Amino acid sequence: MAQVEKRGGLLRKSSASKKPLKEKVVLMYDEIFMTEDPSKCSPRFWEELFLMKVNLEYLEGKLESLDGEELMKIKDNINCLFQHCIQALGEEHPIRVVNALQTLCALIRGVHQKNKSTSGFDIINMLMGFDKAELCMKNLMESLDSLLCAEGSESLKSLCLKLLLCLVTVTDNISQNTILEYVMINSIFEAILQILSHPPSRREHGYDAVVLLALLVNYRKYESVNPYIVKLSIVDDEATLNGMGLVIAQALSEYNRQYKDKEEEHQSGFFSALTNMVGSMFIADAHEKISVQTNEAILLALYEAVHLNRNFITVLAQVGYIKNPMHFICSIPVISSVELPLDADVQTSNLLITFLKYSSIVMQDTKDEHRLHSGKLCLIILTCIAEDQYANAFLHDDNMNFRVNLHRMPMRHRKKAADKNLPCRPLVCAVLDLMVEFIVTHMMKEFPMDLYIRCIQVVHKLLCYQKKCRVRLHYTWRELWSALINLLKFLMSNETVLLAKHNIFTLALMIVNLFNMFITYGDTFLPTPSSYDELYYEIIRMHQSFDNLYSMVLRLSTNAGQWKEAASKVTHALVNIRAIINHFNPKIESYAAVNHISQLSEEQVLEVVRANYDTLTLKLQDGLDQYERYSEQHKEAAFFKELVRSISTNVRRNLAFHTLSQEVLLKEFSTIS
Numbered sequence: 001m002a003q004v005e006k007r008g009g010l011l012r013k014s015s016a017s018k019k020p021l022k023e024k025v026v027l028m029y030d031e032i033f034m035t036e037d038p039s040k041c042s043p044r045f046w047e048e049l050f051l052m053k054v055n056l057e058y059l060e061g062k063l064e065s066l067d068g069e070e071l072m073k074i075k076d077n078i079n080c081l082f083q084h085c086i087q088a089l090g091e092e093h094p095i096r097v098v099n100a101l102q103t104l105c106a107l108i109r110g111v112h113q114k115n116k117s118t119s120g121f122d123i124i125n126m127l128m129g130f131d132k133a134e135l136c137m138k139n140l141m142e143s144l145d146s147l148l149c150a151e152g153s154e155s156l157k158s159l160c161l162k163l164l165l166c167l168v169t170v171t172d173n174i175s176q177n178t179i180l181e182y183v184m185i186n187s188i189f190e191a192i193l194q195i196l197s198h199p200p201s202r203r204e205h206g207y208d209a210v211v212l213l214a215l216l217v218n219y220r221k222y223e224s225v226n227p228y229i230v231k232l233s234i235v236d237d238e239a240t241l242n243g244m245g246l247v248i249a250q251a252l253s254e255y256n257r258q259y260k261d262k263e264e265e266h267q268s269g270f271f272s273a274l275t276n277m278v279g280s281m282f283i284a285d286a287h288e289k290i291s292v293q294t295n296e297a298i299l300l301a302l303y304e305a306v307h308l309n310r311n312f313i314t315v316l317a318q319v320g321y322i323k324n325p326m327h328f329i330c331s332i333p334v335i336s337s338v339e340l341p342l343d344a345d346v347q348t349s350n351l352l353i354t355f356l357k358y359s360s361i362v363m364q365d366t367k368d369e370h371r372l373h374s375g376k377l378c379l380i381i382l383t384c385i386a387e388d389q390y391a392n393a394f395l396h397d398d399n400m401n402f403r404v405n406l407h408r409m410p411m412r413h414r415k416k417a418a419d420k421n422l423p424c425r426p427l428v429c430a431v432l433d434l435m436v437e438f439i440v441t442h443m444m445k446e447f448p449m450d451l452y453i454r455c456i457q458v459v460h461k462l463l464c465y466q467k468k469c470r471v472r473l474h475y476t477w478r479e480l481w482s483a484l485i486n487l488l489k490f491l492m493s494n495e496t497v498l499l500a501k502h503n504i505f506t507l508a509l510m511i512v513n514l515f516n517m518f519i520t521y522g523d524t525f526l527p528t529p530s531s532y533d534e535l536y537y538e539i540i541r542m543h544q545s546f547d548n549l550y551s552m553v554l555r556l557s558t559n560a561g562q563w564k565e566a567a568s569k570v571t572h573a574l575v576n577i578r579a580i581i582n583h584f585n586p587k588i589e590s591y592a593a594v595n596h597i598s599q600l601s602e603e604q605v606l607e608v609v610r611a612n613y614d615t616l617t618l619k620l621q622d623g624l625d626q627y628e629r630y631s632e633q634h635k636e637a638a639f640f641k642e643l644v645r646s647i648s649t650n651v652r653r654n655l656a657f658h659t660l661s662q663e664v665l666l667k668e669f670s671t672i673s
Contacts, residue, residue: 025052029059032077033066039080046084051095054102063110071114071126079129082107086136089143094153101159104140105166112170124179137182148191154204157195161208162655164188168215169652172645175220184219189231196243206247207298211651214301217308218644222637233308244305245315249351251298252358258292259361259407294362294374297647302355303377306384307632316352316385317394317427353404355381356430360406363438366448373643379454382431383630386461395428395462396471404430409441428462429475435459439483443490449502452487456510457627463517464625466525474527477518481538484511489545492552505556505566508549512573515539517624519576536580536609537602540588543581550574576618583616584609 022030028049031038039045063071071078081103088100111126128136147160164183171177195201195209202209216228235241305312359378366372385391394400401424438455442448459480466473488511491504498504522532539546550571557568591608592600600608632640 023055025049025055026058028052029055029062032081033062033074034077035073037077037080046080046088049084050088050091050099050103051093052099054099054106056102056106059103059106060110060113063107064113066114068114071111075126075129078107078111078126079132082127083132083136086140086143089140089147094156097147097156098159101156101163105163108163108166108170127179134182137179138186141183141186141188145186145188145191148188149194154201157201157205158208161205161212164212165208165215165651166655168212168219169648169655172649173641174215174218174644174648175223175641177219180216180219183216184227187227187231189213189216189228193235193237193240196247197237197240199243202243202247206243207251210244210247210301211297211647214297214304215644215648215651217304218300218640221640222633229308232304235309236311241305241309241312241315242318244301244312245318245351248298248302248305249354251295252302252351252354255292255295256354256357256361262292292361294370296370296374296377296643297651299358299374299377299381300643300647303381303384306381310388310390313385313388313391316355316391317350317400349402352385352427353402353430356404356427356434357406360408360434360437363434363451364407364409364441366442366451367446370646372448372451373639373646375448375451376454376639377643379451379458380630380636382434382458383454383461386431386458386465387629389465392428392462392465392469395431396426396466396469396473398426400427401425402427402430404433406430406434406437408437425475426473428473431462432459432475432480436479436483439487443487445497447494447498447502449498449504449507452507453510456507456514460510460514460517461627463514463525464627467517467521467625470524472525472527477526477531478534478538481515481518481535484514485538485542485545487511488549492545492548495552499563503563503566505553505563505570508553509566509570509573512549512570512577513624515577516573516621519580519618520621520624530606533606533609536584537605539577539580540584540605540609543585546574546577546581550578573621576621579618580616584612587612 028038028045031045042048066074085100085104085107088096091097091100107127111123124130124133144160144164147156167179167183168174168177170179174180192209192213195205213228213232217226217232219226219228221229306316355378359375359382362371362374363378366375385395403422403424404427405422435455435458438451442452465471488508491498491508495504518526518535522535523529526532526535553567553570553574555567556563557565557571588600588605588608591604592598597604
């Protein structure tokens with residue numbers, strides 16, 4: 001018997017003598033694409049259509065193949081198909097509902113593809129007709145809401161979410177998608193929350209639900225009142241917020257796991273051996289291969305939750321996990337490791353730790369645009385966390401210690417840290433480690449000035465909290481001081497190149513003022529008096545860098561050039577650092593001369609410092625512990641518009657309706673009465 005092949009809606013016998021036969025659903029689609037009403041000749045046309053297996057490819061292709069005029073001629077039939085799809089969503093037969101959902105996806109995508117250049121209003125008219133649009137969308141959203149909240153099929157819920165994602169991402173700029181006005185009016189916010197608060201539905205659909213919510217929150221957020229923003233900001237149900245935290249943690253954890261696997265595979269594999277043999281020829285390629293696709297959509301969801309909802313901040317620390325399922329941390333019961341894989345080297349974890357690890361990976365390489373966006377978003381999230389009083393309370397809590405294994409960029413001049421020797425410390429230490437790591441590893445020609453400014457701001461905000469609450473953090477502050485001084489040295493040695501693109505004095509001023517924070521208020525938050533002595537030792541030891549900076553800013557502030565004002569601010573900010581250097585240096589030289597020592601040890605320098613504090617005069621500088629709070633609307637709107645556009649395109653590209661194969665659905669709905 002001749003084999004039957006199926007392609008693009010054709011049933012074709014391999015024998016060349018017969019004409020190819022079209023499958024029935026394709027013939028029915030063809031009738032819809034005629035100007036006549038297809039139900040005129042066959043009254044049961046629409047009933048039969050939704051019992052047929054949808055051919056998404058053919059339907060979308062057919063819509064795209066017509067020009068605008070041809071499409072307008074069959075507008076009534078398309079309106080009719082759209083309305084019958086919505087009616088079919090209320091049917092008892094699940095197969096009809098599934099077919100209606102898939103047909104809606106094809107219709108929405110097909111018409112949008114055709115009308116890319118036209119306005120959203122034409123699309124509404126083409127799909128539903130202006131006069132019926134409001135009622136149509138009300139009925140559609142109510143049906144989707146019922147299906148998402150019902151006890152029924154998981155496959156149906158999955159398709160509903162995919163249809164909603166299709167509806168939201170069908171235009172690159174979601175704020176130009178006028179159909180979303182109806183999604184604002186007929187909210188499905190509660191349905192999304194219900195999915196997140198119930199473990200079984202969260203496991204199945206949590207990811208799509210969280211991404212959908214993040215996108216809906218960004219619809220015209222700067223132009224009008226977005227009900228999803230209002231509602232998300234007041235959610236206080238613990239189960240829902242924890243559910244959202246779990247979904248985000250799982251997605252970030254999955255990324256971290258994939259990266260770690262690739263890294264290990266890389267180090268142990270043939271490629272590694274080859275690299276060893278031929279030197280560093282392939283080093284760049286090696287890092288290329290390790291890169292794993294970043295997940296901006298889930299990062300955006302985390303940002304919106306942290307930024308909009310004060311109650312979500314508690315979830316960052318509370319969603320705790322431990323290897324032994326008999327225990328729980330922070331009074332939140334542990335879920336099985338199926339829902340969130342644990343790192344073998346970390347006994348306890350939470351969303352914040354998972355996020356910090358994720359950040360340490362994506363912030364390593366900022367040359368790629370997606371990673372640059374991800375790195376920026378990570379720093380914006382950390383900025384929101386560093387400003388929050390409650391977040392700071394648990395970050396600095398001495399009773400909540402964790403071992404956080406951050407990824408460190410391979411660099412020639414330092415050894416790879418042994419993971420097992422990581423100390424258990426308050427979480428703020430991991431945040432500071434991440435900032436220090438960023439400072440040290442991004443001094444390059446393509447200088448990420450914006451990220452450096454954000455990074456220094458995060459450190460400053462944490463110090464303001466420590467000063468205000470007199471938290472004495474046992475941290476190796478020397479690493480931070482050293483990183484900041486090296487950054488100043490980099491700015492000076494690349495002055496000409498950098499000044500062509502950036503105002504480096506903004507960053508220099510922030511770095512100098514961090515030192516001023518330590519000098520002026522260090523006695524209130526540094527862990528021991530000897531830490532304060534070490535600060536002075538570090539300033540004196542590196543005095544050449546501060547002297548050079550002073551010479552540079554003095555030169556530019558006395559010229560009448562464009563940098564005059566910016567450079568003079570740094571000149572004024574250096575007053576206390578210069579006072580320390582000018583006060584102690586002669587005394588150290590005198591001590592060395594009297595004792596006939598050519599090179600003083602650290603302890604001897606510290607001895608001179610301790611003996612001469614009393615005669616040091618410093619100026620009180622105002623506003624060191626003040627900062628401008630983060631504001632999205634005025635400063636970050638352009639970034640978020642671009643980011644959401646990129647996420648929308650990506651979600652649309654990855655939307656897979658074929659994942660719900662007809663076989664699976666038929667099995668699930670095997671009884672059609």
